[in-house]
Amino acid sequence: MTAASTRKGRLRIGLGQLAPALGRVEDNFAAHEEMIDRARSAAVDLLVFPELGLTGYLLQDLNAEVAMATDDPRLTALAKRAGPMSTVVGFVERAPDEQLLIAAALMEGGQIRHVYRKAYLPNYGLFDEQRFFGAGNRLSAVDSRLGVRLGLCICEDFWHLPVPYLLALDGAQVLVNISSSPGRDVAAAVEGGLGSAESWGTIMRAYAQLTTTFVIFVNRVGVDESVTFWGGSQVIDPAGDVVFAAPLLESGLFTVEIDLDDVRRERTALPLLRDERPEFVLRQLERLVREQAGVPQEPD
Amino acid sequence: MAAYQLPAELLIDTAIARRIIAEFIRGHLRQTGFERVILNLSGGLDSALVAFLVAEAIGSDSLLCLLLPYRTSSVESRADAETVVAQLGCRSMLIDITPIVDGYLETALGGEDVERVRRGNFAARARMAVLYDQSVPWRGLPAGTGNKTEALLGYTTIYGDNAAAFCPIGDLYKSQVRQLAAEIGVPQRILDKAPSADLWPGQTDEGELGMTYADMDRLLYWLVDRRRTRGQLEAMGFGAPQIERVERLIAASEFKRQTPPVAKLTTRTPGVDYLYPRRRPAPRAPRAT
Numbered sequence: 001m002t003a004a005s006t007r008k009g010r011l012r013i014g015l016g017q018l019a020p021a022l023g024r025v026e027d028n029f030a031a032h033e034e035m036i037d038r039a040r041s042a043a044v045d046l047l048v049f050p051e052l053g054l055t056g057y058l059l060q061d062l063n064a065e066v067a068m069a070t071d072d073p074r075l076t077a078l079a080k081r082a083g084p085m086s087t088v089v090g091f092v093e094r095a096p097d098e099q100l101l102i103a104a105a106l107m108e109g110g111q112i113r114h115v116y117r118k119a120y121l122p123n124y125g126l127f128d129e130q131r132f133f134g135a136g137n138r139l140s141a142v143d144s145r146l147g148v149r150l151g152l153c154i155c156e157d158f159w160h161l162p163v164p165y166l167l168a169l170d171g172a173q174v175l176v177n178i179s180s181s182p183g184r185d186v187a188a189a190v191e192g193g194l195g196s197a198e199s200w201g202t203i204m205r206a207y208a209q210l211t212t213t214f215v216i217f218v219n220r221v222g223v224d225e226s227v228t229f230w231g232g233s234q235v236i237d238p239a240g241d242v243v244f245a246a247p248l249l250e251s252g253l254f255t256v257e258i259d260l261d262d263v264r265r266e267r268t269a270l271p272l273l274r275d276e277r278p279e280f281v282l283r284q285l286e287r288l289v290r291e292q293a294g295v296p297q298e299p300d
Numbered sequence: 301m302a303a304y305q306l307p308a309e310l311l312i313d314t315a316i317a318r319r320i321i322a323e324f325i326r327g328h329l330r331q332t333g334f335e336r337v338i339l340n341l342s343g344g345l346d347s348a349l350v351a352f353l354v355a356e357a358i359g360s361d362s363l364l365c366l367l368l369p370y371r372t373s374s375v376e377s378r379a380d381a382e383t384v385v386a387q388l389g390c391r392s393m394l395i396d397i398t399p400i401v402d403g404y405l406e407t408a409l410g411g412e413d414v415e416r417v418r419r420g421n422f423a424a425r426a427r428m429a430v431l432y433d434q435s436v437p438w439r440g441l442p443a444g445t446g447n448k449t450e451a452l453l454g455y456t457t458i459y460g461d462n463a464a465a466f467c468p469i470g471d472l473y474k475s476q477v478r479q480l481a482a483e484i485g486v487p488q489r490i491l492d493k494a495p496s497a498d499l500w501p502g503q504t505d506e507g508e509l510g511m512t513y514a515d516m517d518r519l520l521y522w523l524v525d526r527r528r529t530r531g532q533l534e535a536m537g538f539g540a541p542q543i544e545r546v547e548r549l550i551a552a553s554e555f556k557r558q559t560p561p562v563a564k565l566t567t568r569t570p571g572v573d574y575l576y577p578r579r580r581p582a583p584r585a586p587r588a589t
Contacts, residue, residue: 021330021331021581022331022577022579022581023577023580023581024581056577058577059577060575060576060577061574061575061576062576062577062580065583183320186312186313186316186317186320187309187311187312187313188311188312188313189311190313193313193315193316194313194316221323222323222327223323223324223326223327223328223330223331224577225577225578226324228320228323228324228327230320248316248319249319249320249323
């Protein structure tokens with residue numbers, strides 16, 4: 001029996017908004033361990049760390065040096081330390097075929113239960129991820145020991161509509177996005193003072209509402225080279241309302257309790273997922289792909 | 301003088317900008333293993349603002365300001381720099397660079413007639429040499445004080461005033477520097493005076509650039525940040541000759557904003573296909589078992 005089930009569908013979420021040190025894997029493991037211990041003391045059910053929390057973000061050619069296989073003893077030790085607490089960590093995975101991938105691991109019961117590989121790698125503006133990393137090819141929700149189905153994704157994945165859509169269709173009740181989002185655009189006209197924070201907030205509230213799921217967003221803080229990451233981790237409920245927002249730019253462990261029954265209530269009142277038509281979407285996608293590939297159309 | 305008009309589209313949220321810059325300063329010190337900062341304080345707006353921002357981020361005890369006048373430098377500049385030092389309560393050091401500069405220009409070159417831009421550039425590089433030398437006994441990281449306007453226009457001396465370990469205000473236009481400086485408490489005299497590189501008497505930036513900073517910054521903002529085309533800029537009221545001149549200045553100074561190209565000969569070349577973070581952690585010895 002998990003801690004969560006004793007509280008009838010209530011989950012205590014821990015947002016591990018830390019500042020990874022670039023390339024200093026040992027230091028970052030230590031920071032994760034320290035926060036895991038604190039989260040366990042605070043009876044957290046699900047602790048989420050940011051994208052590449054174990055390595056730092058702007059790695060460039062350090063990518064190969066900090067990469068680890070999913071059976072790396074350091075990851076296993078971290079999973080054991082998390083014990084019964086479900087924990088999501090971000091790292092560079094060296095896959096069996098030697099590809100380097102940006103990965104998120106769900107650790108449960110002292111083991112790695114699920115690994116998700118970032119599917120959409122940004123390569124524009126200040127981003128250069130496709131030079132250094134391969135892209136994941138599989139997106140699926142995963143059943144957690146917490147009695148809830150989770151949809152893991154990583155940063156830029158959330159700037160592509162299929163990701164929240166597919167995870168919700170796959171049964172996710174909670175979308176978890178781990179990020180290393182650089183702060184930019186300090187124009188006075190921006191609400192809240194930071195353009196990147198405002199645009200993320202807008203799309204995440206929309207996703208929560210459109211998929212009627214919880215959204216947990218954990219973004220790192222700290223500095224890599226020119227870039228300062230803005231934090232501002234959030235939990236949004238299935239009605240699209242912000243349940244909790246961590247401060248901008250400050251590191252820390254932030255906890256918030258959510259009521260999973262919000263999913264039932266929202267989906268009863270607003271059965272958008274029931275009315276989704278994946279077969280319709282699939283037909284249109286097949287047509288579009290055919291057209292764009294120049295394949296002659298079959299007559300209707 | 302007339303009140304300075306800050307163009308509306310350039311207004312920034314100074315509270316968030318200050319927090320990000322403070323994080324940036326602290327982050328770089330952490331990554332480099334330094335606890336202190338050193339900078340050249342000219343008496344002008346940019347270096348005054350960086351001094352205030354560093355003091356805000358790490359405390360004025362950890363800041364050393366160098367005052368490095370040449371014999372033609374304006375007396376007001378030095379007085380203004382001293383006001384900043386007094387207001388912050390930070391450490392300062394006054395070093396007259398005249399013997400260094402004249403040792404070369406007058407003695408070594410034997411009084412040859414050297415044009416003033418060359419003199420100015422040499423003085424800027426002498427200040428850089430002193431900055432990096434004094435960073436050693438102070439054990440401080442040299443902060444750059446350049447802004448985005450001058451970086452884009454190439455209105456800098458390469459390996460002179462543009463040489464630094466990190467640049468806290470390098471992504472702020474001069475107008476935004478002024479907005480932030482007013483907010484953080486830079487003395488009014490410095491805010492009010494005409495910006496000048498002070499490389500020769502009577503020099504002013506706006507005189508040399510042929511435009512006010514307000515107009516220049518608006519033009520740069522719409523051209524660079526908002527990617528407006530020449531036709532769109534003209535429709536907004538910018539003059540065609542001004543646009544052309546600014547585009548030319550930007551293009552001609554790309555080299556000042558980048559590290560020099562290395563001739564590619566081997567399979568892995570620094571800066572080309574050997575790419576690492578500037579502060580790369582040394583690999584640690586494996587733990588003894």
